[in-house]
Every structure is written in C-alpha cells, then in structure tokens.
Amino acid sequence: MNGEPIIRFEDVSKVYSLPAGAVVALDHVSLTVDAGEFIAVMGPSGSGKSTLLNMMGCLDVPTSGKIYLSGKEISGMSDDDLTRLRRDHIGFIFQQFNLIPLLSAVENVEFPVILTAGREESRRRATEVLRAMHLDDALFSHKPGELSGGEQQRVAIARALANDPDLLLCDEPTGNLDTKTGTAIMDLLAAENRRGKTIVMVTHDPRVAGYARRRIQIVDGRLV
C-alpha cells in the first residue's frame, strides 16, 4: 500500500452503443475506495452495479473519465497489463461460483497461481486457502459438480484469495445460496476484510449489505 486510495473513479461514464440506441450504464461517476474498506453497492437491476464492478476489475474500460488503481491510471494499459493486474491484485467472486468444471476443487484454486508459480508452490497455497475456508480435505479432489453450492462458493473464495490480492470484488456472492450457507460465506468474507482485504460487493440483499461498513446506492448509472 502506498497511501493512495485503492480505487479512484474520476468522472467515469460508460455508454454502450446498441442497435436500439445508446445506453448509459454509468453517468459521470466519481468515487474513492480506500484500502481496507468493505463496501456494498446496491441498486435496482440495470442500474449499472455490474458495470461499476467490471470497471473496478479492469474487465471493462470507461467511455470517458479516468480510473486509478492504487494510484495508477489504467486506461492506457495493454490487455496483458490489465490481465496481470487482475491476476496479482484482484480477486473475483461470482454469484454463479464460476468454477472450471474440468478441474478439481484444489486445481480450481491453483489455476490463477500456477500461471506464474510452480506446481508445488501453487498446490501448497491452494491447500492453505482451502483449509482457511473450512473446506474438508476429502473434498479437495472433487469436481465442482460433486460439491454443494456452499462448498463451491468456498472454493471460489479460496481461488479469489489464492494470489493474495489487495481487492476482492464480489457480485452477489450469496445470491445462489440458502440463508444459513449465505451467512457462513459472509462470515468468511468479513473475516478476510478484518485481515485487511478491501472488499467491494454488489448485492440486492439488505441483510448481506449489513456486513459492509459503507453502502453506495446507484440508480440509472448515477451514485445517489
């Protein structure tokens, strides 16, 4: 950390050109996320929450405005640089878990690590984070299809944490889970935040948003 905010949006807009006409997904958004924050982004469907999260995760670029990650402006970066940034500094957690069905639980967690580190080192780190997520060792070799929703989301969180990123971006992390499992998952995320991870989480669920220390409301692409 260099004292800079971890994320800074300066007058960011995103316009999608569709055959039916232009759609403004983000409209002159400026915001700052400091290191260690836990933020819930809330708003109705189509309000621009996911676009905001994709921009934070360097998956999308703004039509206008500037985005800084840890003080670095990302608009001039190449696709390879952005990919490296995602791999080393950002962890993604999705509503659908998005595990690779061909890989076992532990291999899924290894995947982002093994792209840069050796097999042994990746296996050691994957095992470590999976245990921290309270996943039974016996399930490590199971394929995603053989795991429950809660177990899959634990694996997905472990994968997001495997490269020890500064920032966790979560898109409805409990959206596909029952209340009890959802609570367990949120407890894990809150614990990671206490350990120093910055978390930005998109959610509809006010109870889940209750775990965050700051809430951002977004309507029609504008912060309110």
Added chain:
Amino acid sequence: MILIDLAVRNLRRHAVRSVLALVGIVIGVIALASLGILGASLSLLIGGLVSDVSDTILVTPHVAASSGDPFDPRTALASSLSDKDVALIEKAAGQNRVIPMIRTSKRFRADDASGYVTVYALRADDIPSLLAKEAGRYPAPASPGVMVGSLLADEFDLHVGSRIEFGNESVRVTGIAAERGMGIDIYPDYAVIVTEDRYAGQNYGMVVVKVRDSADIGEVKAAIDGQVNRRKEKVDVLDSREVLQIYYETRDAISFFLLGIGAVSLAVASVSILNVMIISVAERRREIGLMRSIGAQRHEVLVMFLYESLALGVAGSITGGVASALVGYYAAAAASEFFGGFGAPGGPAAPGAVVAGYIIVGMAFGIVASVLAGLYPAWKAATLNPIEALRYE
C-alpha cells in the same frame, strides 16, 4: 502444465466427438503415407522393368498411333519392316548388333493345359546376344526344336527334351532361357523363342539395336532416323533414355496423384478438427471468460486450444502412422504380386527408409494440418471479450 491438462481433459469429456475427429486424421495420415509408400513401391517395380535397357534402341514401324491419336484410322493398318529396311538400319548402326524379329502368337499345349503363347522369331545367331540360357542349347537354324521362357517352363513343368504342341505340330524343347523380366524390347519369360526360318518371307515387326557404348546411343539413333526416314517417316526410333524419361514422367504423375488423394483426405480431416474446435470454443465461452477474468492472458487461452488440436493431431498421427506401416506394407506387397505376374524383378516393397520417410511425412502433415485447423478457433477464443463470455449461458 495445467493448460495441457485442461486440453486433454476437454477432449476426454467429449470422447466420441474427439474420437471421430481423430479418425479423420488417422485416415488422412494413412492415405498420405500408404499411398506414398505404394507410389514408391510402384516406381521401384517399374524401375526394375526398365533397368536393363540402357544399351537398347528400338525401331518399330511408324504408325499413326505413335503420333498420339488413337482414333486415326491408319492406326489399325498392319505395318512391318522389310529386309530392305533392316539393311538400311544395319548400315546406319555400323558395328552395333542389329536384331530384327517377328513377334506373333501361336496355340500352345502342354499336358492338359493349352492357350496362346507369345512367339519371338529371331535369326539363330542373334538369340545368344539377346537371351541368356538356363538349360539346354539355343535353337539351331532350320531345326525343329524351340526354346521356352523360364516362367513358361516352370508353369508347365517343361524341361529340355519335353514335347509340346506348338501350332499344329509337336516340337521338342531344346533349351530354356534364363529369367530376364520385361524390357522395352521383349518379354521372353512367358514366350517361345524360335529361329526366323519358321516364318520365312514374313516382314519383321521390330528391330532391336544393341549399342556397345551407351554414349553412342544418341548418335546411332540419329543415324538410323536419317537413313530410314529420309524420304518419309517409316519407322519410330525409341532409345532407352526416352523410355526412362517416359517412365520418370509416369512415376511422377502417379506419385503426385496418390499424394494428392492423401492431401485431400487430410484436408477433409482438418475441416472436421476445425469443426470440433469451433464447437469446443462455443461451448466453453463462459469458461474462457472466467479464465480471462482471473488472470489467464490471451496467449494462454490461445495455447490451451492449440494444445487441444495438437493432442488430436499427435494421437491421430501416431495411430495413423502405425496403421499406414501395415497398410503400406500390404499395399506394396499386393502391387509387387501384381507386377510380379509380369516378371518384374525387385524386392516385395520399398526399402525401410523410404517407408519410414513417407510415414514420417504423413504424420508431420497430420500434426501440422491439425494445428493449422485449430488456429482460427483458438484465436477466436483468445480474443473473446471476457465480460460477454462470462454472460454466456
């Protein structure tokens, strides 16, 4: 490496589809390699047929067919070479031996078997210069005895002293010619060789000129052409170099044709791989989006899909290579058996190094074709927009 693992596991996940794509490559490699081996074996066998003609000039009566038009009515005209023509040829050939001959066929019967057999009628003193002797003696002038080719003798169990029915007369076999194979001049192994006095008064069908020094062939040929064809084209003069040239052209045409068939089947196989890979990329869009979002670079996605087509290519080429070694061997053996019937000398198949060479070429083409077929789908996968790919259901 995890990208290779993923490629192989994806192929296994769709085992039937992968095997079908593999079969395409296997067939392509077999076609390319075994047709190549077959072509090489054929050219070796045909090469054996013309290997003994380096000192030979063949003079035949000029027919319209030799101008290349089979529908020319003159083609059907019987034509021959008179004693006068032979004398002109002898004059042109100088010191080199000139062997005029009549080639015809006659009814033949030995034991219970009968049929028509080729007959070569030559001057008695020319026979030893054209044929080696296996047993007995050469036919003497005006003698009733005949010489038979070695394969004819084997087939009908003829020995020196055996009696055969030859035309309407019964004659004794006085000699057996050594096996010689088919040349551009004569093919004596299944023939009966007699002295020309049996056909006294008949014109000759062709004249063979044995040139002592093969460096003189062009000169002798030009001399004959100048001497006999001075006023009008009466004879066609063919030397062994021309025969060899025709042989090489034919061999090249056969090789290109066979390799062409192989290449087409490999092209069809790569289209099937292209198809499988495009389906694979379409099915895994969400997975590709995910990989890109968690840190896989474009080139890593590209390489993962190339591994997939490479794995198909390698597996298909190895299987195809082994299969074509077997198929090529049997195809060459069959060709050898077929040509063996014409007395072609030479081994049963192309040498091991040539066979291995064609198999390696076939396999290399199989692998290259697979990887090339995988390039476009892999590039499509690598350039997918991660957000759109992640949204894909």
